[in-house]
Amino acid sequence: QVKLLQSGAALVKPGASVKMSCKASGYTFTDYWVSWVKQSHGKSLEWIGEIYPNSGATNFNEKFKGKATLTVDKSTSTAYMELSRLTSEDSAIYYCTRAGDSGFDYWGQGVMVTVSS
């Protein structure tokens, strides 16, 4: 069965960076785009960007360009997102999700990032 297992919660200081992972299993990792989605506390969902593991091609929401960097390690079927120059506005839950034929069909469990000194 398809699973996306994300790394654990992170507490980071303002101005620092954080890198989180999303390990895929149960399907051919290189065949599907992986997207990242932000959910601020009590708010809706925002699409950050996506990466195609086979080629490393990426697309970003303009709002997150310069903030998020997406990479993959095909050898371990793992996608990564790094967020830089963190502020309190970056405190949120971040999800990875697979873009299947029917849209975002499988989601990771989410990573809670807290930015605090």
Added chain:
Amino acid sequence: DIQMTQSPASLSASLEEIVTITCQASQDIGNWLAWYQQKPGKSPQLLIYGATSLADGVPSRFSGSRSGTQYSLKISRLQVEDPGIYYCLQGYSAPWTFGGGTKLELK
């Protein structure tokens, strides 16, 4: 960017009641519309894709429809496990955008 205006923001309904949630797209998105359910502390779960197609394992009391650029999610007979927050998502043009969410509670 395509804006997805979702309504109502919240709603309270009784067991077995019919519930309808709508999303209005700011431009034509064809059938590139999905619906998700999110329960507290959990990730979103796909309910409907292609505006009207039921995702695997989703109960048949959930259905989706389209009228022009307005999309609806209907729960035909509300069950105790259905409360949560519902979101629409347009997959027509990047950046993919979500509606603001509808919080559904049991009365």
